[in-house]
Amino acid sequence: MNVKEVEHITTYLEKLVHMPSPSGYTKDIIQYCEGFFQEAGASTSITNKGALIATMEGENQEHHRLLTAHVDTLGAMVKEIKSDGTLRLSMIGGFRWNSVEGEYCTIHTASGHAFRGTILLHQTSVHVYKDGDQVKRDEENIEVRIDQQVTSKEDVKQLGIHVGDFISFDPRFERTESGFIKSRHLDDKASVAILMELAAQLKAQNKTLPYTTHFYISNNEEIGYGGNATIPEQTVEYLAVDMGAIGDGQTTTEYVASICAKDATGPYHFGLRQHLVHLAQKHSVAFEVDIYPYYGSDASAAIRAGADVKHGLVGPGIDASHALERTHVLSLHHTYQLLWFYIFSELV
Known part of the structure; x- marks a missing residue:
């Protein structure tokens, strides 16, 4: 495990969870994220609904990817x-x-x-x-x-x-010596922190992406209509990065990246799901494929709104969702690694 990578993600996460942002009250945290992505070299814009789109140009500017995570909370x-x-x-x-x-x-x-x-x-x-x-x-x-x-x-x-x-x-953030991170609002600020580290490392390593990639930080996911509009028309793949649900009957744990096959809205794109599975297998990323029975994401909201994209969902495993949540640094690490390999892979 890359210790510096996890330390960066955890530092971003602690900052994010201490910034109040219930759905409808997200202006300050969106502005903070905008500044961060600008520092990472992304061009940014704020949608009419107040979400952030941060864009990093790739070699192929005709076909785009979009990764989204939401900063709004309960x-x-x-x-x-x-x-x-x-x-x-x-x-x-x-x-x-x-x-x-x-x-x-x-x-x-x-x-x-x-x-x-x-x-x-x-x-x-x-x-x-x-x-x-x-x-x-x-x-x-x-x-x-x-x-x-x-x-x-x-x-x-x-x-x-x-x-x-x-x-x-109050978030009640705590990181234990055993690697657990306990806090409210890990859904979905853990995923936002991971996207922040992706952007920071792209700049630090002077990497050029194969496809222009958008980081869409949505602000209304918890009430059902987050990243469902203002999707750049060149977007081919839309990947939501959101928490993996843990509980009876679930395969996801706090130590893996969770890849969603289906949630309450229906199946995710099979080809994109299998692409993520193959990347995880190829690069020894710990993962589980799961179904989230009472769940919807920004990606499923986009599909319902009529977006013509291949949609997927991946994220860190979070225990006790919408309550006193907990994850482990291993889950943050594996999710980050899977996304890193994904953004450099070929389109499905």
Whole structure:
């Protein structure tokens, strides 16, 4: 394993997960990524929907590749300011309320201020609510306790907090001595970090790609319509780089690159999938082929929108998706290696 490569990816990842970016609130992180890819020598543009397209010219400029990963994450929005000064939430993305119960968070106001808080069940105190463990974790009972002296709706409004303000969850990033990386938002910032390292190494090694390649950093994947538009018309292959789902019945682990054969939207392009498999086998990249039963990607969103491309999906194995996620540096390494060999390979 290339230690420097993994250190770079991990450093990028730690930076990314600490930048709040729930879907709909991604301008700052997109600007950060734009600066990074510009430093790597890519030409960049921002789409009307706020996504980033970073392009590196290749020897063949008639047929293009596109690799995408998304920086938007799960989060919430203020649904209601309650009479006691707590906040009722509306979910951004698909997760379970119990997965964020007890988490620290930040409320981002429309005026640019930020306030800290904690996501709690209303009936948390065991000394007051005898049957709190029986209460359903849902929008009616989960709330944010703001770390300000507020006891009423009027107090909260005076802070500048209003309905529609975004709420981001603390990542709790940690890298263990055994090589595990634990954090919220590894989906999909781990993949973005890998694409960043690809671009950085292309510059560092002064490499020229065989085909013009676009790095599409999408910002609405968690709500279903990320990289589904503004795809350069010369694009032939569209490869989403997103997390591999781990659980009962899955082959993916935290130590391999996961290649998706099918998700909830249907099969991915068989030829592109097999091309990735053959590259992994040829270059001794640890991988597993898997089916993700409750999953959709930027690539599948592009197909649904009518893109005429060969679409594929590969990514690091992530445990406990949409909750307290975890992966291993080996998975980051193998995914990076597979993508490196892919971008220098022939088109399918």
